[in-house]
Amino acid sequence: MARRETRTQERQRQLSEAASVRLPKDCDVIVVGGGASGLVAAIAAAEAGASVVVFESEAECGRRILATGNGRCNFANERLDPTRYNDPAFVGAVCGPTWLEDVLSFFHDSGMRWCSEEGLLYPLSLQAASVRNVLLARARAAGVVLAPARSVVHVSHPKDGPHPVEVSFSALFEDDEAPSTCRSRALVMAAGGKTALSLEGLGIRTSPRVPVLCPLACDESPLRVLDGRKVVARVKLFKDGQSECCWSDRGGVLFRDYGISGIVVFDLSRRAEKGDLVELDLVPDLPEAEILQIVDPSQSGSFVPGALDGVIDPTVAEVIERLARERWQLPQARRTMPKTDTEALVLLAKALPFRVVGPADVRQSQVTRGGITTDQLDPRTLSLRDHPWLFACGEALDVDADCGGFNLAWAWKSGMVAGAAAARSALS
Ligand SMILES: Cc1cc2nc3c(=O)[nH]c(=O)nc-3n(C[C@H](O)[C@H](O)[C@H](O)COP(=O)(O)OP(=O)(O)OC[C@H]3O[C@@H](n4cnc5c(N)ncnc54)[C@H](O)[C@@H]3O)c2cc1C
Structure with a gap:
């Protein structure tokens, strides 16, 4: 009988799989963060025709999704409503009147079905892994290069050449031969609560991070x-x-x-x-x-x-x-x-x-308030007005909401908007 992997074996396997991913020197769109919003942004960009690389600092993409909804992933809510968010006008302008339909048709087309518990939506399997797995499968089918175990440490805008965005990253595994930079035409920042780390020096305003949705x-x-x-x-x-x-x-x-x-x-x-x-x-x-x-x-x-x-x-x-x-x-x-x-x-x-x-006990906090302030973005594209090559989505932005599937609903929809707009910008 096959034995289950220990945690250490699992991590070793993930790291060696990550190390075997060969990265291109450049691509159309780089996505920083392979979480909920980043995976959807990558899929939207790739399905619009862009070549896409996703950098993820954890040993695998989408790990945080597995912990959502007590392992069941309350991925949306039948009553999506901008007033459940800290910035209703911005959220309403980004998500529009077809928000719920857009999210549900995205998951329907990804092969997932769902059920409702008093308006809170869960995958039919009641397993968060269903949500994570359909996203990874759709990203791979669209040709997205998933590059886990690589942490973006710096984003710069050298302006020269056809790929005016450069990211520097460090890997969790040792590989002296691999380059530690990658260039692109556009970048989607989807790094959740850690976003400010890699945007230093670009003059982008961020509000302080505060843990919320906690005891x-x-x-x-x-x-x-x-x-x-x-x-x-x-x-x-x-x-x-x-x-x-x-x-x-x-x-x-x-x-x-x-x-x-x-x-x-x-x-x-x-x-x-x-x-x-x-x-x-x-x-x-x-x-x-x-x-x-x-x-x-x-x-x-x-x-x-x-x-x-x-x-x-x-x-x-x-x-x-x-x-x-x-x-x-x-x-x-x-x-x-x-x-x-x-x-x-x-x-x-x-x-x-x-x-x-x-x-109290901020380890239980489900989201952080704060991040890139929304006044700097065009809500139709989620691009930063002063940096038209830079797009942002999910918790990277100063947007947070009540429990009940609202935070993930924002991650999905903002990922769709930012990914599609980044592809348009890169391919124009
Ligand atoms: C325990 C728990 C339960 C939750 N349950 C629910 C729920 O049921 N329903 C709901 O709507 N919301 C829930 N949430 C909130 C939800 O998980 C977040 O709103 C959502 O994950 C935000 O998505 P995101 O893509 O913006 O950020 P994240 O999911 O945090 O993804 C960001 C990714 O970027 C990576 N990253 C960060 N910095 C870098 C870097 N420098 N380089 C490369 N990669 C980087 C991170 O490792 C991470 O994988 C829950 C949260 C927690 C913690």
Whole structure:
């Protein structure tokens, strides 16, 4: 029986396969980054007739796709909407009215089929590898040269000759004979969150990178004992010192010893800053009056132990009951202190408070905010106005969105736009 490769063997094999790829000295379009947006850009450019080389610093292309959607890849959303992004006007101008159709027909033509879970789209296999594999197969069929294990360290624009773009790269494997530069007529920057590294010296403006779509660290509080418990809650965000809720959504929340996590908290992390107040409504389907009726039907002002057990996870309810009797709450400018135990309990059940410290466990962050600022680009082509040979797509740009397939939907569509426009520019 054949044995499975160990991690080390797999990496050795990938590196020797990468080393066997012979690169041309020049081509029409270089794509920096063989991730989601770069692979689609390469396919679009090659299918438009350009010769294309993709440089990827990892030992294989598309590795990050495998980790998306908990290994299932939530690759798009039936309700794509520019308002789910930090820059709706730019995203709307790039993606246009046929955005979802364009993404779905791209994957349909690549041989993939999909399913929907409440509007979130996954490959029919529920395996992210399906998405990655159809992209790699289509890229190879279109003649794209995939060059993994090669990190672009510098991009320059020497201006002379028919190939006015030059990249310098370093390889993860030893090959003294191979050249470490490659030239092209156009370049697509698709290096995700690391883009600024290889654009130094070109005078391109980038905004600072901040990890988002991650858990939130909150002020030390007695709620830390709930570490590991999950609830479904309505989450409300109040900017520091403001009494008006500025954002709210409903979803699963995971209590952690450092604060809170869960998909709805990941979306919250795009909006919350240090000092902001977050309130969890733990019984979003019941009005306060009904909870009062449940916990204190005689309106005595006090409640019996376990009064909330019928509507909240009893472990969470027990902690809240104790905190209500102690009158614990973080400072909440917009509320007066409750007068009775019952009022305190209802308040905590409907508005359990957390004070935000900042992003927590950034290794879990799904995207970074920041990157090449969008005011420098033509949204019809994704070329940089001051560098018409340079195109950019995906997370390389200062575009980020909520969870739910929105980030990948942007990667695919912006890759299509940038790749096709780079090919037109190179072949004109
Ligand atoms: C755990 C996790 C789960 C996620 N789940 C989802 C999800 O379900 N749905 C969703 O919509 N989004 C999800 N995302 C976000 C999604 O993965 C990103 O939005 C998307 O990958 C961005 O694509 P990109 O091509 O712009 O960047 P990337 O996918 O990061 O690709 C950039 C590539 O460039 C390479 N590179 C960087 N620098 C260089 C260099 N100098 N030279 C050569 N190569 C370079 C990198 O190695 C990388 O392969 C998830 C992210 C994470 C981390």
